[in-house]
Amino acid sequence: MTDKIKSTILFTFIFMFLCYSFYLYKKSYDGTATVSESPADKGKRIWQEKNCNACHQVYGLGGYLGPDLTNIYSSRGEAHIKAFLQSGTNIMPAFALNDDEVSQLLAYLKSMDATGVAAPDKLKINYDGTIER
Amino acid sequence: MEPLNGNNLGTSSKNKSIGKRYILTGVIILLSAFSFGLVGALQYTSPGLFKNVLSFEKVRPLHVSSAVFWILLAACGSVTHYLAEVKGKLWSVRLSNVQWYLFTGSIILILLSYLFGIFGGREYWEFHPLLAGPIILAWLFFIINVFKSIGSFRNQPVYVWMWMTGVVFFLFTFLESYLWLIPSFRSDVVKDMTIQWKSYGSMVGGWNMLIYGCSIYLMDKISGSQKYSYSKIAFTLYFLGLFNLMFNWGHHIYTLPAPKLIQYISYGVSMTELLLLGRIIYFWRSSVNTLKKNYHILPYRFLFAADLWIFLTLLLAIVMSIPAINIYTHGTHITVAHTMGATIGINSFLLLSFTFDIFNIHQQKVVRQISLGLYLSLASLFIFWLSLIIAGVLRADWQMHSSTVPFSVMMLSLRPYFIVFLISGVALFTGFFIIIFSLLRYHLSQKSVDKTLTLKKIKTAPNVLHN
Numbered sequence: 203m204t205d206k207i208k209s210t211i212l213f214t215f216i217f218m219f220l221c222y223s224f225y226l227y228k229k230s231y232d233g234t235a236t237v238s239e240s241p242a243d244k245g246k247r248i249w250q251e252k253n254c255n256a257c258h259q260v261y262g263l264g265g266y267l268g269p270d271l272t273n274i275y276s277s278r279g280e281a282h283i284k285a286f287l288q289s290g291t292n293i294m295p296a297f298a299l300n301d302d303e304v305s306q307l308l309a310y311l312k313s314m315d316a317t318g319v320a321a322p323d324k325l326k327i328n329y330d331g332t333i334e335r
Numbered sequence: 336m337e338p339l340n341g342n343n344l345g346t347s348s349k350n351k352s353i354g355k356r357y358i359l360t361g362v363i364i365l366l367s368a369f370s371f372g373l374v375g376a377l378q379y380t381s382p383g384l385f386k387n388v389l390s391f392e393k394v395r396p397l398h399v400s401s402a403v404f405w406i407l408l409a410a411c412g413s414v415t416h417y418l419a420e421v422k423g424k425l426w427s428v429r430l431s432n433v434q435w436y437l438f439t440g441s442i443i444l445i446l447l448s449y450l451f452g453i454f455g456g457r458e459y460w461e462f463h464p465l466l467a468g469p470i471i472l473a474w475l476f477f478i479i480n481v482f483k484s485i486g487s488f489r490n491q492p493v494y495v496w497m498w499m500t501g502v503v504f505f506l507f508t509f510l511e512s513y514l515w516l517i518p519s520f521r522s523d524v525v526k527d528m529t530i531q532w533k534s535y536g537s538m539v540g541g542w543n544m545l546i547y548g549c550s551i552y553l554m555d556k557i558s559g560s561q562k563y564s565y566s567k568i569a570f571t572l573y574f575l576g577l578f579n580l581m582f583n584w585g586h587h588i589y590t591l592p593a594p595k596l597i598q599y600i601s602y603g604v605s606m607t608e609l610l611l612l613g614r615i616i617y618f619w620r621s622s623v624n625t626l627k628k629n630y631h632i633l634p635y636r637f638l639f640a641a642d643l644w645i646f647l648t649l650l651l652a653i654v655m656s657i658p659a660i661n662i663y664t665h666g667t668h669i670t671v672a673h674t675m676g677a678t679i680g681i682n683s684f685l686l687l688s689f690t691f692d693i694f695n696i697h698q699q700k701v702v703r704q705i706s707l708g709l710y711l712s713l714a715s716l717f718i719f720w721l722s723l724i725i726a727g728v729l730r731a732d733w734q735m736h737s738s739t740v741p742f743s744v745m746m747l748s749l750r751p752y753f754i755v756f757l758i759s760g761v762a763l764f765t766g767f768f769i770i771i772f773s774l775l776r777y778h779l780s781q782k783s784v785d786k787t788l789t790l791k792k793i794k795t796a797p798n799v800l801h802n
Contacts, residue, residue: 203567203570203571205489205490208496208570209488211574212500212574212577215574215577215578215581218581219581219582222581222582222600223511223533226526226529226530226533226597227514227530229526229594230523230526231523231525231526231529231592231593231594238518238521243518243521243522246521246524249456250455250456250457251454252392252454252456253393253395253396253461254392254456255456255457255461256391256392256393256395256396256461257391257392259666260528261588261590261591261666262590262665262666263458263532263587263588263666264458265395266666266667266668266671266730267378267379267391269742270666292386293378293382293383293386293391294390295386295392313524314524317524317525318525318592321734321738322590322662322663322665322666322735323734323735323736323738325590325662327659327662328659331602331657331658331659331660332595332598332599332602332658332659333590333598333658333659333661333662334595335592
C-alpha cells in the first residue's frame with residue numbers, strides 16, 4: 203500500500219466523519235428543547251453540579267446505585283421527588299437545596315420526562331435485530 | 336524500512352526518563368483508582384457507608400477519573416518512550432516535561448475538587464470545565480511533540496500512523512465532549528446525550544489507537560521483525576479500526592430517542608476492532624520463539640493476559656452491540672463488566688506490558704513477584720467480571736419482566752453478587768498492588784545503583800587524569 207493510497211483513505215474517512223458529526227450537531231432531536239437560562243436549563247446545571255449522574259441513570263446512562271430517573275416525573279410526581287430531595291435516603295445525602303433549586307431541578311426532570319420513555323420493556327424488537335419505540 | 340532500536344540503543348537518558356516518569360505517575364494514580372474502587376464496592380455492599388464524609392457521588396468520579404488518568408498517563412509515557420526509541424530522540428524533552436507538569440497539576444486539582452464536592456457532573460469527565468483547560472493545553476503539546484518527532488510522514492510503519500491518529504482524535508473528541516457548554520447543544524437533552532456519547536465512544540477509540548500502536552511496536556520488538564508493521568494487512572486492519580473509532584459509538588445510545596440512522600450505522604460497523612487485534616496477537620504469538628519469549632518474559636506474559644481478555648471482552652462486545660440484545664444489557668452491570676474487562680483486562684495489561692519492556696526488568700526475584708501479582712489479578716478479575724455479569728443478568732430480568740418490583744428490593748437481591756464482587760475486587764487490588772510495589776521498589780533500587788555508579792565515576796575521575 204503506497205503512502206498516496208493510505209492518505210487518500212485517511213482523508214476520505216476524516217471527511218465522512220466530519221460530515222456525520224456536523225449532521226448530528228445541526229439536527230434537532232426531541233422537539234422539547236428548553237431555552238437557555240430557563241428553569242429546566244438551570245435545573246440541568248444543578249443535576250450536574252451535584253453529580254446526580256454518579257448514582258442515577260438517564261436513559262440507562264449513568265451510575266447504578268440508584269434508579270433511572272428519566273420518567274420519574276410522570277411515574278411518581280412532584281411531591282415524591284421533593285420528599286427525596288429534601289430528606290435524602292439512607293444512601294443518598296440530603297443536598298440542602300433551596301426552594302428555587304428544587305423547582306429548577308423539577309423543571310429539568312419534567313423536560314427530561316417529555317423526551318420519551320426510557321423503560322427498555324417498552325421498546326419493540328425487530329426481526330433484523332434493530333429496536334424501535 | 337527503519338531498524339528497530341531494540342533496547343533503547345541510541346536513546347539519551349533524558350528521553351528514556353521522561354516516558355518512565357509518566358508511567359510511574361500513572362501507576363500511582365492506578366493505586367488511587369483501586370482504593371476508591373474498593374470504597375465504592377464497600378458502599379454497594381453496605382449502603383450508606385461513609386455517607387456524610389465520602390458519599391458515592393464523590394467516590395465514583397474519584398475512582399473513574401483516576402482509572403482514566405492512569406490509562407492516559409501510561410499511554411502518553413509509552414508513546415513518548417517508544418517514539419524516542421524509534422526516532423533516536425524526542426523532538427523536545429522540555430515540552431514533554433511541561434506537559435507532564437500540566438497533567439499532574441490538573442489531576443491533583445481534579446481529585447481534590449471531587450473531595451470538596453465541586454463537579455462538572457458529566458460522565459467520565461466529572462470535574463469542573465475550567466480544569467479541562469490545562470489538559471487541552473498539555474495534549475496540544477503532546478501532539479506537537481509527536482508530529483515533530485516523527486518528522487516526515489513518508490513510509491512510516493503502522494504504529495506511527497496509529498499514534499498520529501490517536502493523538503489527534505483524542506483532542507477532537509475531548510473538545511467535542513465540551514460542546515454542552517454551548518447553550519444550543521445543552522438545551523436539547525437528547526442531542527446533548529447523543530453528542531456526549533458520540534465523543535466518549537470515539538475518545539476511547541482514540542486512546543486505544545495509542546495503546547494498540549504501542550502493542551504492535553512491542554510485538555515487532557519482541558519478534559525482532561518489522562515485516563508486519565509495513566504490511567498491507569496491518570494497514571487494512573488499521574483503517575478498519577479507524578472506521579470503528581469514527582462510527583461505532585452508537586451502541587451506547589441505542590435506547591435513546593435519537594435518529595435511527597445512528598443505530599443502523601453503529602450496528603453495521605461495530606466491534607470489529609477487538610476481533611482484529613486478537614487476530615494480530617494470535618498470529619504474532621505463534622511466530623515468537625521460546626528464547627525471545629524468555630528474554631521478554633514480563634512484557635510477553637502481560638501481552639498474553641491482554642490477549643485472553645480481548646477474547647472475553649470481544650465476546651461480550653459482540654452480544655452487546657446487537658440492538659435487540661443491547662436493550663437487555665444496557666443500564667445493567669453487564670455494561671460495567673464490559674468496561675472492567677476493557678480497561679483492566681485489555682488496557683491495563685497492555686500498558687503494563689509496555690511498562691515492563693521500558694523498565695527492562697530481568698531480576699529473577701522481581702520477575703517472580705510480578706508474575707505472582709499477574710496471576711492473582713487474572714484469576715480475581717475473572718471472578719469479579721463474572722459476578723458483575725450475573726448481577727447484570729438479574730437486573731436485566733428485572734428491567735424487562737419485573738419492573739413493578741421496587742428498585743431497592745431488586746438491589747437487595749443482588750447483594751450476594753456484590754459481596755463476591757467486593758471480595759474478588761480486594762484480591763484484584765492485591766494482585767495489582769504486588770505488581771506496582773515490585774515495580775516501584777525495583778525502580779528505586781536501580782536509581783540508587785545508578786547514583787552509586789555515578790559517585791564512583793566522579794571519585795575515580797581525578798585518578799584517571801593523574802595517570
